[in-house]
Amino acid sequence: MAKRTGEKHGVILEAAVRSFARTGYHRTRVADIAREAGVADGTVYIYFESKEDILVSLFQSLMNNFVKGLLSALAQCPDADEKLKTVIRYHLTTLSARPDQAKVTQIELRQIDQSINQGISKPLKSYFQLIEEVIEEGKKQGLYRRGLDTKTARKVVFGAVDEVVTCWVMSSKPYDLTALSEPVYELLAKGLR
Amino acid sequence: MAKRTGEKHGVILEAAVRSFARTGYHRTRVADIAREAGVADGTVYIYFESKEDILVSLFQSLMNNFVKGLLSALAQCPDADEKLKTVIRYHLTTLSARPDQAKVTQIELRQIDQSINQGISKPLKSYFQLIEEVIEEGKKQGLYRRGLDTKTARKVVFGAVDEVVTCWVMSSKPYDLTALSEPVYELLAKGLR
Amino acid sequence: MAKRTGEKHGVILEAAVRSFARTGYHRTRVADIAREAGVADGTVYIYFESKEDILVSLFQSLMNNFVKGLLSALAQCPDADEKLKTVIRYHLTTLSARPDQAKVTQIELRQIDQSINQGISKPLKSYFQLIEEVIEEGKKQGLYRRGLDTKTARKVVFGAVDEVVTCWVMSSKPYDLTALSEPVYELLAKGLR
Amino acid sequence: MAKRTGEKHGVILEAAVRSFARTGYHRTRVADIAREAGVADGTVYIYFESKEDILVSLFQSLMNNFVKGLLSALAQCPDADEKLKTVIRYHLTTLSARPDQAKVTQIELRQIDQSINQGISKPLKSYFQLIEEVIEEGKKQGLYRRGLDTKTARKVVFGAVDEVVTCWVMSSKPYDLTALSEPVYELLAKGLR
DNA sequence: GATGAATGAGAGTTCATTCAT
DNA sequence: AATGAATGAACTCTCATTCAT
Secondary structure (H helix, E strand, C coil): CCCCCCHHHHHHHHHHHHHHHHHCCCCCCHHHHHHHHCCCHHHHHHHCCCHHHHHHHHHHHHHHHHHHHHHHHHCCCCCHHHHHHHHHHHHHHHHHHCHHHHHHHHHHCCCCCHHHHHHHHHHHHHHHHHHHHHHHHHHHCCCCCCCCCHHHHHHHHHHHHHHHHHHHHHCCCCCCCHHHHHHHHHHHHHHHC | CCCCCCCHHHHHHHHHHHHHHHHCCCCCCHHHHHHHHCCCHHHHHHHCCCHHHHHHHHHHHHHHHHHHHHHHHHCCCCCHHHHHHHHHHHHHHHHHHCHHHHHHHHHHCCCCCHHHHHHHHHHHHHHHHHHHHHHHHHHHCCCCCCCCCHHHHHHHHHHHHHHHHHHHHHCCCCCCCHHHHHHHHHHHHHHHC | CCCCCCCHHHHHHHHHHHHHHHHCCCCCCHHHHHHHHCCCHHHHHHHCCCHHHHHHHHHHHHHHHHHHHHHHHHCCCCCHHHHHHHHHHHHHHHHHHCHHHHHHHHHHCCCCCHHHHHHHHHHHHHHHHHHHHHHHHHHHCCCCCCCCCHHHHHHHHHHHHHHHHHHHHHCCCCCCCHHHHHHHHHHHHHHHC | CCCCCCHHHHHHHHHHHHHHHHHCCCCCCHHHHHHHHCCCHHHHHHHCCCHHHHHHHHHHHHHHHHHHHHHHHHCCCCCHHHHHHHHHHHHHHHHHHCHHHHHHHHHHCCCCCHHHHHHHHHHHHHHHHHHHHHHHHHHHCCCCCCCCCHHHHHHHHHHHHHHHHHHHHHCCCCCCCHHHHHHHHHHHHHHHC
């Protein structure tokens, strides 16, 4: 009976989100997903080519829904600035509402293991702190506005620079990364004022 | 953290950077690192507790150097805004000069596998494009300045929001993510004008 | 042995010959045979008890036809020697005419895998060559007739001895294999002269 | 310590002979061989590339010894006919003395499974019987000598023809199989007289 | 009789880690 | 300190077989 085909596809995908969020991608066995979905191990392979395929399908499905929802939210916006505000609000609201999915997309899809995660956090913190100190100093010096939330500003600054580097590393064509310093600074510094 | 006495500690770490950058963390075997370092498999375990420990030590070492260098660069700066500019320039310049290390910190430390990577890139691109369209539209509507590089702006916007979500997911104390929409928007929108 | 009513029994058997000859018994999936036969996977199990049963039924069917045809060919023969000649000619002619069936009975029914096959052929060749050298030498020494085809003679000699060993190994009652050396030699040596 | 390298190679090979002879190649797990050899599962893969490689190495090793021993036995022989007799006797004596090895080379290396074996034996028997009847008839008709052992003669005849077919099937270059009827008949018929 | 989606046991292979030398 | 042979736990994926429809 083919009419219900696809039902299990979704069931397995949902089971995978829960499993990955709970145990992490690498420590989740296909058998775990199967049990969570209430199907046999082999059934997973009727709907997905491999464990990897589950993760990728999962992400694609999440992104599809995300972009679809975002587009309809943007439809209401009168101008681009309103749209930008909507994009940010939608992004934060949506992931806020689905912590399991957020954990998969932000952590499992990127980080290797919890213990590695911890080992990385600590040395990273000193860099975070350094950035925060710069921002605080800027506030004291009257260069940046008082109302600024330092922690949030730090996340924005680090996230922005980090993404710029990531894109550069992943790019197939080489280009001058250093040359982006000025424009990135312009974008971020203005926001802080 | 093991002994620092022998120079082999450093030799292995350098071999690990090259190996991880070439093959990726998961596909790199401890034996590969050992061969690359010119030592026996077992020797690796005299200096590191585990394969994971190598990666973490590597990152800690890189970050230590990074922060140390950044601090001395900041020493010259007259005010906070100059410091911010320096942070950004230093970050981009440093990673730009060490592509191997950049690959490890940006990709291997986060991503799971090349094929997963590719499966993830495509659906992400549609979101990227959407953000870029908003920025372009803003430029046309005169809301954002003409001189803005759309791609860079998109990286800044996405990277900032993404980092905000990541911090929220990793946080041990729960807090309201949605409430950050407004301040994040303020920071980013200003930068675009 | 299942029902013979439906024509599907034969259809599946024919599909199996083709599949086995093409891919080999082990690498052929029951689903492959079903597709080749144009029936559903489950249908195969209405007519056959197992994958193994298909192979055995196949062989039985082939042997049945073979013996039936051989018997009618023998009916014409005036004496035993003529019959022997007929047996040999019939055997070679029949299999020559049905390469697919020949491949199944000679290879798939016996060999394990193509790569194993190759690994076995090489070391066997040195033995073959040794036998051929003996025969050639015999021809030069005038012990064996000049007209003898060395390759064919080698096949006859090796095939004969090999079959004698195989029967001994498969026999349920133990008997003295070495004692057969003399009679086997008598049979083969005479043929070479 | 490398001086003992190779020792385990042989230990595993010997364990494999016993295991294959007992359970058959396909039903023998690599873990079984490892246990039988008194080593860990992984150790097997230090010395052999795969399970298949064990079987092939085994056969190559057996054949090497076989041919080496045969060569020294042939060294004594005054002429080719004596050599032929020696080949046959050596072949039968050697395998007779090593039933485990004989079982591997004659059965496991060729047959698929015990139950398949049985399913094949029965229909084959009617062909065997037919050949034996022809030989018996020949003896009664005075065409073949009285002293002939019918069973042995049958094995020689069938083994010879079967080998001729097998070589034809495995040959990469096609040739006329039927044309071999006459020479094969000549070889076999003379032996029977 | 026919279907084909679902099952789930089963095993080869890898590789981080250990430890006798 | 250094070695590297040996370990053995871990896990994905296959596919013959079943059975509800």
